[in-house]
Amino acid sequence: MNWIAVASIYRFEMARFFRTLMQSFLSPVLSTSLYFVVFGTAIGSRIQEVEGVSYGAFIVPGLIMLAVITQSISNAAFGIYFPKFIGTIYELLSAPVSFLEIVLGYVGAAATKALFIGVVILITATLFVDVQIAHPLAMVAFLVLTCLSFALLGFIIGIWADNFEKLQLVPLLIVTPLVFLGGSFYSISMLPPVWQNIAMFNPVVYLISGFRWAFFDTADVPIGLSLMATGGFTVACLAVIWWIFKTGWRIRN
Amino acid sequence: MTTILSIRDLGKSYAGGFNALKSVTLDVQKGEILALLGPNGAGKTTLISAICGIITPTSGHVTVGGHDIATEFRAARAMIGLVPQEISLEPFETVTNTVRFSRGIFGRPRNDALIEDILRKLSLWDKKDSRMMQLSGGMKRRVLIAKALAHEPRVLFLDEPTAGVDVELRKDMWNIVADLKADGVSIILTTHYIEEAEAIADRIGIINHGELLLVEDKATLMARMGKKRLEVQLGDPITAIPASLARHNLALSTDGMALTYTYDTNAERTGITGLLNDVAAAGLVLSDVQTHQSSLEEIFVGLVSGDTT
Numbered sequence: 001m002n003w004i005a006v007a008s009i010y011r012f013e014m015a016r017f018f019r020t021l022m023q024s025f026l027s028p029v030l031s032t033s034l035y036f037v038v039f040g041t042a043i044g045s046r047i048q049e050v051e052g053v054s055y056g057a058f059i060v061p062g063l064i065m066l067a068v069i070t071q072s073i074s075n076a077a078f079g080i081y082f083p084k085f086i087g088t089i090y091e092l093l094s095a096p097v098s099f100l101e102i103v104l105g106y107v108g109a110a111a112t113k114a115l116f117i118g119v120v121i122l123i124t125a126t127l128f129v130d131v132q133i134a135h136p137l138a139m140v141a142f143l144v145l146t147c148l149s150f151a152l153l154g155f156i157i158g159i160w161a162d163n164f165e166k167l168q169l170v171p172l173l174i175v176t177p178l179v180f181l182g183g184s185f186y187s188i189s190m191l192p193p194v195w196q197n198i199a200m201f202n203p204v205v206y207l208i209s210g211f212r213w214a215f216f217d218t219a220d221v222p223i224g225l226s227l228m229a230t231g232g233f234t235v236a237c238l239a240v241i242w243w244i245f246k247t248g249w250r251i252r253n
Numbered sequence: 254m255t256t257i258l259s260i261r262d263l264g265k266s267y268a269g270g271f272n273a274l275k276s277v278t279l280d281v282q283k284g285e286i287l288a289l290l291g292p293n294g295a296g297k298t299t300l301i302s303a304i305c306g307i308i309t310p311t312s313g314h315v316t317v318g319g320h321d322i323a324t325e326f327r328a329a330r331a332m333i334g335l336v337p338q339e340i341s342l343e344p345f346e347t348v349t350n351t352v353r354f355s356r357g358i359f360g361r362p363r364n365d366a367l368i369e370d371i372l373r374k375l376s377l378w379d380k381k382d383s384r385m386m387q388l389s390g391g392m393k394r395r396v397l398i399a400k401a402l403a404h405e406p407r408v409l410f411l412d413e414p415t416a417g418v419d420v421e422l423r424k425d426m427w428n429i430v431a432d433l434k435a436d437g438v439s440i441i442l443t444t445h446y447i448e449e450a451e452a453i454a455d456r457i458g459i460i461n462h463g464e465l466l467l468v469e470d471k472a473t474l475m476a477r478m479g480k481k482r483l484e485v486q487l488g489d490p491i492t493a494i495p496a497s498l499a500r501h502n503l504a505l506s507t508d509g510m511a512l513t514y515t516y517d518t519n520a521e522r523t524g525i526t527g528l529l530n531d532v533a534a535a536g537l538v539l540s541d542v543q544t545h546q547s548s549l550e551e552i553f554v555g556l557v558s559g560d561t562t
Contacts, residue, residue, distance in 0.1 A: 002327070008357025012343075012350070019345060087341030091400070094305040094335050095358040096327040248309050 005097045009105025010112075013079050017113045028067050028117045029124050035063055036128040039185055050187050051218045056129035061212040062184030063125065068118040068143065069150045069179055069204070073171050076110035076154030081161050084251070093252060099245030103238075107155050111147035118143055132215065138223075139214035145230050146207055150175075152237035159241075159250050178204045183212075188220040203233055255283040257332075257439050258304070258408055263313035265303055265463075273299040275463040276313065281408070284437045286430065287468070288450030290553050291460035297443040298338055300460065301410045305335050317408055331359055334406030338413045338443075340393045344386040348377055351385065352399045359404035371399050374429055376421075391418045398426065402433075409433060411442035415449065427453055447550040457549065461557045475549065476518060482545045483514040483525060488538030495535040501528050518546075 017024055040056040050058045083089040092102060125131055133139050153175075161167040182204030188196055199205050200221070210226030213219035219226065244251065258281035265274040274296050281287050291297050303310040304317075306326065314321060320328035343351055352368050372378045375395040380388060385396065394414065401409060411430075415423045430440055430453060444450055450457060451471065458468040469477070490509035501524065504513040512532070516523045532539065 002358075002360040004360045004362060005358040008354050011357075012346070012354045015346065015350065083343075086343070087337075087339050088343055090305075090307050090335070090337050090341060091355060091358065093307045094330060094333065096330040096360055097358055098327075252307065252309055 002097050002101050005095065006101045006104045006108070009092075009102065010109045013106060013109030014112065016079075017075075017109070017116075024113065024117065025120060028071075028120050031067070032063060032121045032124045033128075035059070036125070040128060043185075050190070051216070053216045053218070054129065057131055058187075058212075058216070059185050060122070060125045060129065060131050061215050062182075062208055064118050064121050064143070065146065065182075065204070065208050065211055066179050066184050067121050068114045068146055069175060069207075070171060071117050072110055072114040072147050072150035073154035073157065073175060075113045076107055076151040077158035077161065077167055077171075079106045079110055080155055080158035081167055084158070085164075089251065099242060102245075103152070103155060103241055107148065107151040110151040110154060111144070114147040114151065115143060118147070134217040135214045139211065142207070142211045142214055142226075142230070145234065146211070149230060149234040149237060152234060152241060156237060156240050156244070159244055162250070178202050179208075183208045183220060203229055206230060254285075256280045257283045257318055258441070259314075259316045260300075260304065261314045263300070263303055263315060264311050265299055265308060266311050273463050274303065274310070277460075277463075277465045279458065279465060279468055281439050281441060283407075283439055284434055285456065286434055286440045286442070286454045287456045287458055288454035288471075289441060289443045289458045289460055290447060290450060290549075291443070292557055295461045295557075296463040297460055298412055299463070301335070301412050301441070301443070305333055305410065306330055327360075331404070332407040334401035334404065334409040336397050336401045336409070336411045336414050338416065340390065340397065342385040342393055342396060345384055347382050347384055348372065348388075348396055348399075349381045351396065352403050355400035356403035361404045367405070368399075368403065371402050374425070374432075375399050376425060391422050394418050395422060395425075398429070402429075406438065408439045408441070411440060411444075413443050413445060415444060415446055423449075447548070447553055451549040459553060459556050466556055471549070474552065475546070480515055480547045480551075481518050481523075482547075483516065483528070484543050484545065485512040485514065485528075485532060485537075485539060486510060486541035486543075487512065488540045491537070495537070497535050498528075498531050501531065503528075 036056065039059055043055065047055045049055065083092065122131070157167065157170045181199065182202050183199070188199050188205060188209070191199060206221055206226040206229035209220040210223055210230065213223050213226070243249070258279075260277055260279040263274055263277040264272070266272045277300060289297050289300070299308065302308040304315050304322065306322065314323075316322070317329040317332050320332070322329045346354075349368065349372070352372065353363065356364065356368065369378065372381055375398060377392065377395050377399060380392060385393060388396065398414065414426060427449070433440060442450070442454070454471055456468060457471050457474055459466045467474070487510050491505070492509055494503050494505050494512065498512075501514055505511070506513070514525075514528055516525065
C-alpha cells in the first residue's frame with residue numbers, strides 16, 4: 001500500500017474543506033436550526049411523541065442522516081469530478097497508486113467532512129431538544145459507515161458525471177427523495193401498510209432505522225438487517241469502483 | 254548504454270476504429286534526450302499518455318527500468334515524471350502544497366529541502382505561497398515542471414513544455430534539462446520548436462499518423478537526410494541558365510543574380526568541382542559562393558509530406 005499517497009490525497013482534499021471552513025460550519029447549523037423551527041416546532045406541536053420519544057428528539061437522527069448522506073455524496077462527487085474537470089486527473093492516473101488508494105484518499109476525506117458536519121448538527125440539535133444516545137458506540141459506527149458508504153456512491157457519481165448538471169442530478173432526483181421518504185421525519189410504522197412494504201425497498205430506511213435505534217433503542221427494522229443493508233450497500237459501491245478502475249470507465253480512455 | 258525505456262509494438266485504437274498509435278517500437282537510453290517531432294494529431298501525446306498510464310494501450314508492451322507498466326505499474330510509474338501539454342492545476346492551492354502533493358502521491362516522503370531546490374531552480378521560490386489562480390501562464394508552466402520533478406523521476410516526459418512560454422523560461426528549462434541529463438535522467442520531449450530539438454536532443458524521432466517514421470541520432474539524421482545548397486552569386490545578371498549548365502539542374506533566382514545548386518552531402522561526388530568549372534567556362538562572373546545545410550525543420554517537413562529525397 002502506498003500510504004503516503006493516501007495521506008497526500010486526504011490532506012489535499014481536506015485543505016479544500018478548511019479553506020471554506022466557515023461556510024462548511026455555518027451552513028449545517030443554519031439548516032438544522034430551520035428544520036427544528038419548521039418540523040420540530042410547527043409539526044412537533046401537533047405530534048407530541050413518536051414511539052415514546054418527543055417529536056423534536058425523534059427527528060434528530062433523521063436530520064443528521066439527511067445532512068451526512070447529502071454531504072458525503074456531494075463532497076466525494078465534487079472531489080473526484082473537479083480533477084477531471086480541470087484536467088489534474090492526469091497526475092493521479094500516472095502516479096503509482098492503486099484504485100484502492102485513490103478511493104481511500106478521496107472517500108476518506110469526503111467521509112471525514114460529512115462526519116464533521118454530522119457532529120455539528122448533533123451539537124446544534126442539543127441546543128433545541130434533549131438528545132439521549134442509548135448506544136453511543138453503535139451511533140458512531142452507523143454514522144461512520146453511512147459517511148463512508150455514501151461517499152463511495154458520491155465517488156461513483158463524480159466519475160460518471162461529465163458536466164456539473166449531472167453532478168447534481170443523482171443527489172437531487174434520487175438521493176434526496178429517498179432520504180425524505182426513508183423515515184427521516186417520521187416512523188415507517190406511521191405509513192399505511194402498502195407504503196410500509198414499498199418503503200422496505202428504500203435502502204435509506206435501514207440506515208435511518210439503525211441510526212435511530214442507536215439513539216432511542218427503537219427501530220422500524222431489526223438492527224441486524226440495518227447493518228447488513230448498510231454493509232451490502234458499501235460492498236456494492238466498492239465493487240462498482242473496482243470495476244471502474246479495472247476498465248478505466250470515464251477516466252482512462 | 255543502458256536501456257531505461259523499452260517500447261514494443263505499442264498500439265492504441267479507439268472504438269470508432271481510429272488507430273492513434275500503430276505498433277510503435279522504441280528504446281530510450283539512460284541519460285538520453287529524445288525529441289519527438291510530428292504535426293498536430295500525429296500521436297505524440299497518445300504515445301506519452303499510453304506509457305504514463307493515462308490511456309490504456311490496446312497492444313504492445315512497455316517497460317521502464319525493466320518494470321512492465323501493466324504488471325509492475327508501481328515500480329514503473331515511480332520512475333516517470335510527466336509535464337503535460339495542457340496547463341492543469343488546482344486553482345485555489347498554493348505552489349508549495351501542489352508540488353508537495355505531487356511528491357506525496359508518488360509515495361515519496363516529504364522533503365522540503367528538495368522542493369525548495371526545485372522551486373528555486375525554476376524561479377518559483379518567490380511565488381511559493383501564491384495560489385495557482387494568481388500566477389501567469391509562464392509561471393503555471395514552471396509549476397507543472399516542478400510537480401513532475403518533485404518525486405525525482407529517472408525518465409521525464411515533456412509534452413510541448415515550451416509552447417507559449419517566454420525566452421527566460423525556455424532558457425531555465427533547458428538548463429534544467431541539461432542538469433537532469435548530467436544526473437542520468439532520460440528525457441523525451443515533444444516540441445513544435447524544431448530548433449530546440451536540434452539544439453538539445455541526442456536523437457530525433459519523427460511520428461506521423463500514429464507511426465514512428467524514424468528514430469535516429471540527430472547528427473546522423475542530418476547528415477543522412479540533409480541536403481546542402483550551394484548558392485553562386487553572379488557579378489552580372491543573366492536572363493536564362495546557359496545550356497552548358499543544364500546538366501547541373503540549377504535554379505535561377507528571379508533577379509537573375511544567383512544560381513542555386515542542390516547536392517547530397519553523402520554522395521561520392523558532390524559535383525561542385527564540375528559545376529564551378531562549367532560556370533567559369535560559360536563566362537559567368539562569380540561575386541560570392543555560399544553553402545546552406547538543410548535544417549531539421551526542412552527534414553521534418555520533407556518526411557511528413559513524404560518528400561524524403
